[in-house]
Amino acid sequence: MNRHTFINSRKATMMKFRTALIMTALFTLTASAARAGLPENYLKRWDDPAVQKRIDDGIEKNRKSNAMLTIVDAAGKPISGAEVKITQTSQDFLFGCNIFVLGQMKEKEQAYEDSFLKLFNFATAALYWDDLEPADGKTRFAEGSEFIWRRPPPDRVVAFGKKHGLTLKGHPLVWHNGAHNPKWMPRDPDVLYERYIRRFKEIAERYRDDIPIWDGVNESLVCSKDFPLYSGEDRTYQPYVPWAFKEEQKLFRPENLIMINDVTTFNWPSNEKNRYYQQCDRLLKNNIPIEGIGFQFHFFSRKSLDGFMNGDRCDPNTLLDTYEMFAKFGLPLWITEITIGSAGEDGLAIQERITRDIYRLWFSAPKMAGITWWNLGDGTAYGNEGQAGGGLADEDFNPKPAYKALDKLINHEWKTKLNLKSAADGLVKFRGFHGKYEIQVTAGGKTKTFDVNVSAGGPTQTTLKMP
Known part of the structure; x- marks a missing residue:
């Protein structure tokens, strides 16, 4: 080997060595980023090959x-x-988000709409009673109605949905929460029942052809005692719940899907002691026409998210067991509201990893029909719920790593x-x-x-x- 050949050979060897070092460093950096801030309790459960095989x-x-x-x-x-x-070209599975700030983002509006449409084929429209009918008999259905933050007129949402081929869901028809019911709401139960029928009728006549999916009753298992229709301590069978589903069924189309929805707590336990399971079982055995079952998944602070990561509730096998148990009812299941925050140390990496893990799990579950993130961008959440940094994008709708992870899943791996x-x-x-x-x-x-x-x-x- 002459000197020139030796030098070139040595350069090639050094180049390969440097490339190997760079690739090793990149792999280590990627693996480190994926594990950053995540407790061993979480990683041990989710990195288990048997769990990943079950999901796949x-x-x-x-x-x-x-x-x-x-x-x-x-x-x-x-x-x-x-x-x-x-x-x-499109998916039957519904990937969604609430669309509560449509037309309200001013100079950021185009960025908001583009970010929404790139990921989602499903949108939750706000029909909270307090803002839809702030004065008795005066509704805010139409474009041009009084501005209320996070409450665009439903007509605007319907038009946007038609233009872009989105499936829409109306949320919610009945909710006990006093903060989202009008101040004029009757306290007399008999009068309130009559007002609810009027509300159902007005909404059904206007939107049953354009909004196919509805949250018929929201969060009844945590019904507050000051709700005029609250009746006794047995929250698994509040009489207003079957009443509402029966009345709604009379007014909406047979093809409309009217579902029940409840809070994060009832993703657990994965056995028949689960009060949500007991409630659904009881309603169905009494021929109450619930047509879907929704689960929320909110962590409105870093503290609550840390509790999830460090406790037993993050166990993927337990979550899958829960959804498989509910799937036995034969009804479509929905993850209806999701907040996984990016606040705190390593927050962006934690949000990305948990989001990817949990979406894969939900997408794998039998009877699962759709998954809905709650607030697309930071700064668009309700009240102090924004402290979690639960947007998939920042306040200018620049995508966070979690958004990019979902884009890879929804638009690439799952097509x-x-x-x-x-x-x-x-x-x-x-x-x-x-x-x-x-x-x-x-x-x-x-x-x-x-x-x-x-x-x-x-x-x-x-x-x-x-x-």
Whole structure:
């Protein structure tokens, strides 16, 4: 080996060594960032290979189906070797957020809307009674109504949803919370029942064709004693709950889904001592028409999030056991409100890691139909709930790491994109996430595009006829 060759060889070796060092450093940095600030209690449970396999298997089983496409020519004969480009264009699963500041962000409005539409196909509209009807008989349905922060007129939300193909949910029809009921609300139970029927009727007539999903009763298991319809200590069977579902069912469309929703506490325990499970079981056995079950998942401070990470409640197996138990009712399950904050030391990294972990878990659970983050950007939360820094974006709607993690999951990992060729019998087989697909077929110098749905309960079997 001459001197020139030796020097070049040594340079190449040093370059490889430096590259290896850089890659090792990057891997260590990435792993460190993913674990930053997370207690060993959390990491031990979530990094367990058996847990990750359970989640992966659940996603494969519950969120995907087989599809079989037969490519034929104009005479109906199978085409062998056709090039088939498979692109998923939308998802059946609903990924959402509340849309409480639509049209209220001034110079940040476009950034807000762009951030929303990039991630979400599902939006929760605010129909809180106090702000929807601040004076008896005077409603704020229409565009041009009096401005109230975090309460855009529902007509505006409906128009935005139609324009962008969003599925909408109305929240809530009945809620005991005095802070969100009008000051004029009657205290006499009989009169209040009458007013509720008027409220249901007005909302149903205006929105039942445009808002398909509704929170029929909200947080009844923590009903306050000063609510005029509160009755006794047995919160698992407050009489106003079955009454509300029966009355709502009369006024909304059969295709509307009217669900029950309750607080974070009832994600646990994963056995029949769970009071929410007991309530749903009792309602269904009494033929009360609840059509979905919603779970909130709020941690409104760093202290409460630390408690979650350091305690037994962060255990993924327990959470999955809970959702599998509720799935036995045969109703769609929903994660309806999520706050996972970024406040405090290592807050952004903690929010990113927990968000990715918990979304994967929810996406894997049987009967799960949708997941809704609560406040998209910092500075848009209610009252002191903002102290958690629970936005997926900052106050200017710049994406946080958690937003980017969800973008990777929702828009990349959980969308199917394949390039295949048809077999001798014209058959193309694949397994894909549920949703709408664009299938581009090229054969014999001709290209044609087809629309195909891959749905739960498959397999999908479709014949695609080329010109």
